[in-house]
Amino acid sequence: MDPRPVRIALVEDDKELRELLRAGIERADTLRLVRTFADGEDFLAAFPSLDVDVVLMDINLPGKNGIDCIREAKPMKDNVQFMVLTVFENPAYIFQALSAGATGYLVKNEEPEALHAAIHEIRAGGSPMSSAIARMVVASFQTEVQTKIHDHKLTEREKGILDQLATGLMYKEIAAKSEISTETVRKHVRNIYEKLQVGSRMEAIRLVYPKGL
Amino acid sequence: MDPRPVRIALVEDDKELRELLRAGIERADTLRLVRTFADGEDFLAAFPSLDVDVVLMDINLPGKNGIDCIREAKPMKDNVQFMVLTVFENPAYIFQALSAGATGYLVKNEEPEALHAAIHEIRAGGSPMSSAIARMVVASFQTEVQTKIHDHKLTEREKGILDQLATGLMYKEIAAKSEISTETVRKHVRNIYEKLQVGSRMEAIRLVYPKGL
DNA sequence: CTTACAATAACACGTTAGTGGTATGGTGCC
DNA sequence: GGCACCATACCACTAACGTGTTATTGTAAG
Numbered sequence: 010m011d012p013r014p015v016r017i018a019l020v021e022d023d024k025e026l027r028e029l030l031r032a033g034i035e036r037a038d039t040l041r042l043v044r045t046f047a048d049g050e051d052f053l054a055a056f057p058s059l060d061v062d063v064v065l066m067d068i069n070l071p072g073k074n075g076i077d078c079i080r081e082a083k084p085m086k087d088n089v090q091f092m093v094l095t096v097f098e099n100p101a102y103i104f105q106a107l108s109a110g111a112t113g114y115l116v117k118n119e120e121p122e123a124l125h126a127a128i129h130e131i132r133a134g135g136s137p138m139s140s141a142i143a144r145m146v147v148a149s150f151q152t153e154v155q156t157k158i159h160d161h162k163l164t165e166r167e168k169g170i171l172d173q174l175a176t177g178l179m180y181k182e183i184a185a186k187s188e189i190s191t192e193t194v195r196k197h198v199r200n201i202y203e204k205l206q207v208g209s210r211m212e213a214i215r216l217v218y219p220k221g222l
Numbered sequence: 223m224d225p226r227p228v229r230i231a232l233v234e235d236d237k238e239l240r241e242l243l244r245a246g247i248e249r250a251d252t253l254r255l256v257r258t259f260a261d262g263e264d265f266l267a268a269f270p271s272l273d274v275d276v277v278l279m280d281i282n283l284p285g286k287n288g289i290d291c292i293r294e295a296k297p298m299k300d301n302v303q304f305m306v307l308t309v310f311e312n313p314a315y316i317f318q319a320l321s322a323g324a325t326g327y328l329v330k331n332e333e334p335e336a337l338h339a340a341i342h343e344i345r346a347g348g349s350p351m352s353s354a355i356a357r358m359v360v361a362s363f364q365t366e367v368q369t370k371i372h373d374h375k376l377t378e379r380e381k382g383i384l385d386q387l388a389t390g391l392m393y394k395e396i397a398a399k400s401e402i403s404t405e406t407v408r409k410h411v412r413n414i415y416e417k418l419q420v421g422s423r424m425e426a427i428r429l430v431y432p433k434g435l
Numbered sequence: 436c437t438t439a440c441a442a443t444a445a446c447a448c449g450t451t452a453g454t455g456g457t458a459t460g461g462t463g464c465c
Numbered sequence: 466g467g468c469a470c471c472a473t474a475c476c477a478c479t480a481a482c483g484t485g486t487t488a489t490t491g492t493a494a495g
Contacts, residue, residue, distance in 0.1 A: 377472085379472065402472080405473085405475055405476090406475095409473075413471095
């Protein structure tokens, strides 16, 4: 659709893979590989004067890792899209990368055609993810209100109280909304803490929303 | 790859669209449409004895909406995958649906081929999402550590304190880890609250991690 | 009909968090 | 040198939270 080819930068320290990817990209006339980097520092130094649409970024780089590179580079040019290209399916990396500003995340064993499609998709406003990655991202939403409150053998009342507790409401606010006394709220909270084996609001929340980083 | 066709249930109240989808699915010999429903209640009643791999679910249904249906049905058979099929690109629906247990989310104007590919992908362990949907999901991660701690003109020290504060540590614990007095921690926290215009730990956290539901 | 448990409620006490004010030493800028 | 800003630190006070204990009511299980 767009007659102009997508301008691409590639940051990948492994020479063999870099050349492989380069060859694949240069074979497509809808893509244009502007420049490659073997090192995060080099990339960051060159990025301000680099005119590209999409950056393909490895995570495990010498010097500065790919996630930190994205975190620093993304705010400079918000319309440049960063696609992580890595062998790691570690959830921690995925969430860190997305938080840092990546909009796509592919595992490296994708077919060249899939990579090309993903590049066009990210350019067009999508967020291409390898299927296992997408599933993990989706799963992070599900452990959110699913396992947590709905498990742990809390009573319905207790789940409701915990929910409000996690929202940051004070006992007196919870009491008002639930139309019970604050003393009762305190009692419920104590029972919740006992069942969850925690001793403070924050600990309970962290059990319920294991989000942190 | 799998010789057995993917068994599908379709829940869609609009008769025209339902027949259109049915025709599209029945044309593919790798897919098998087991049954269709026009109503959430009907679907829930039949679901326990329904032998399917994937459920295509509209959100806007008469009686019981699609999100509530997923929330109730998913725990019954955890290996059945639910794909939301809707015209709504409202972020609230997306996150609710994913939290409820959906693993795929397509907007309705997808090509039949894309729908078929998505059905196989969800069956194979992926999470197919239309590109605009995926982008919204990814965006929800980015407002996570991005805007928050890295903005708000907090000093480095303050960001670190806020980080630990959000983790649920007590002042004295933060003091120990940072090797400063608890009094200093208190001072930093006061400055943080002032800059963020909040008045409690929970409010600060909710500013920084706007995750809640 | 007990027994068990959930939900309600209250009182007392100690701990932690939030708010006010004040002060000192260090760094960088003009 | 003077100014702004950050990090450090302390004191005093109030508000909110966490803990121990006890008690009444309703309801479901046995």
